[in-house]
Amino acid sequence: MEQEFNILIADDSHQDFAQIICDEMESSAKARGTGIAKRSPDYIKQKMREGKAVIAFTNDGIWAGFCYIETWSHGEYVANSGLIVAPSFRKGGLAKQIKKKIFNLSRQTYPDAKIFGLTTGLAVMKINSELGYEPVTYSELTQDEAFWAGCKSCVNYEILMSKERKNCMCTAMLYDPKDHYEPEETTEDFKQHSKLYERFMKLKQSKLLKPFLKKENQKETNGAGKPKSLFHYFFNL
Numbered sequence: 001m002e003q004e005f006n007i008l009i010a011d012d013s014h015q016d017f018a019q020i021i022c023d024e025m026e027s028s029a030k031a032r033g034t035g036i037a038k039r040s041p042d043y044i045k046q047k048m049r050e051g052k053a054v055i056a057f058t059n060d061g062i063w064a065g066f067c068y069i070e071t072w073s074h075g076e077y078v079a080n081s082g083l084i085v086a087p088s089f090r091k092g093g094l095a096k097q098i099k100k101k102i103f104n105l106s107r108q109t110y111p112d113a114k115i116f117g118l119t120t121g122l123a124v125m126k127i128n129s130e131l132g133y134e135p136v137t138y139s140e141l142t143q144d145e146a147f148w149a150g151c152k153s154c155v156n157y158e159i160l161m162s163k164e165r166k167n168c169m170c171t172a173m174l175y176d177p178k179d180h181y182e183p184e185e186t187t188e189d190f191k192q193h194s195k196l197y198e199r200f201m202k203l204k205q206s207k208l209l210k211p212f213l214k215k216e217n218q219k220e221t222n223g224a225g226k227p228k229s230l231f232h233y234f235f236n237l
C-alpha cells in the first residue's frame with residue numbers, strides 16, 4: 001500500500017528542519033552528479049516564515065520532502081524550486097503530491113504569474129507535464145539577473161555562461177496561465193515523447209560538455225598529468 005504523508009504549507013514552526021533539508025539537497029545533487037543552485041538554511045527558514053514553501057512528513061512526524069516558491073521579474077514569474085524527497089521515501093508518488101500542492105499555492109498567491117522550473121531529471125519533467133507545463137527555450141524564462149545569479153553555485157555555470165544563458169544542462173518548463181495546454185494534453189505529449197526527451201537531454205548534455213572536455217584535455221596535455229575524466233565535470237572534482 002502507498003505510504004501516506006502530511007503535506008503542509010510550511011510556517012515558522014518548521015524552521016528546525018531547514019538544515020536537514022539543505023544537507024539532503026546538497027548530498028542528492030552530489031550523488032546524481034548534477035549541478036544545483038545552493039541554498040542556505042537561513043534562506044529556507046525565510047521561505048517557511050513567509051508561507052512560500054511546502055513540507056511533507058510521515059504520519060510519525062519524520063521529515064520526507066520539501067519545495068519552495070520564488071518570484072522573479074517583479075512577480076511576473078514564479079519558480080517552484082528546490083524540490084527534494086528524502087531518499088527512503090522516493091518512488092512512492094511524494095514528489096508528485098508536493099509539486100501539486102506548491103503549484104496550487106503558486107496559482108492562488110500569484111494567479112497571473114508564469115510558473116517555471118529548470119530540471120535535469122525525467123521524473124520532474126513527467127510531474128511538470130502532468131500539471132500542464134510545457135518545455136520552452138531559456139528565452140521564455142525570466143531574464144531577472146537575480147534568478148540567473150542563483151546558478152553561480154552550480155557546477156555547470158561555465159557552460160551556461162558560454163551559451164550566453166540560452167542553454168545549459170537543465171531543461172526549462174513553463175506554465176503560462178494566459179496561454180497553456182490542458183494537463184491532459186501535456187501528459188499525453190510527455191507519454192508519447194518521453195523516450196525522445198530522454199535521448200535529447202543526453203545528447204544535449206554531451207554536446208554542451210564537449211567543448212569543455214576539449215579545452216580541459218588541451219590544458220592537461222600541455223601541462224602535467226592525465227586528462228580529467230568526464231566525471232570531473234559532473235562531480236566538480
Ligand SMILES: CC(C)(COP(=O)(O)OP(=O)(O)OC[C@H]1O[C@@H](n2cnc3c(N)ncnc32)[C@H](O)[C@@H]1OP(=O)(O)O)[C@@H](O)C(=O)NCCC(=O)NCCS
Binds near residue numbers: 083092
Ligand atoms: C526527483 C525526486 C524529487 C522524485 O521524487 P519521488 O517522490 O521519487 O517522485 P515520484 O514518486 O512522485 O515520481 C513521479 C514520477 O516520476 C517517476 N520517477 C521517479 N524517479 C524517477 C527517475 N529517477 N527516473 C525516471 N522517472 C522517475 C516515477 O515513476 C513517477 O512516475 P509514475 O507517475 O509513472 O509512477 C527525488 O528523486 C529527489 O528528491 N531527487 C533528488 C533531488 C532532485 O533531483 N530534485 C529535483 C530538482 S529539479
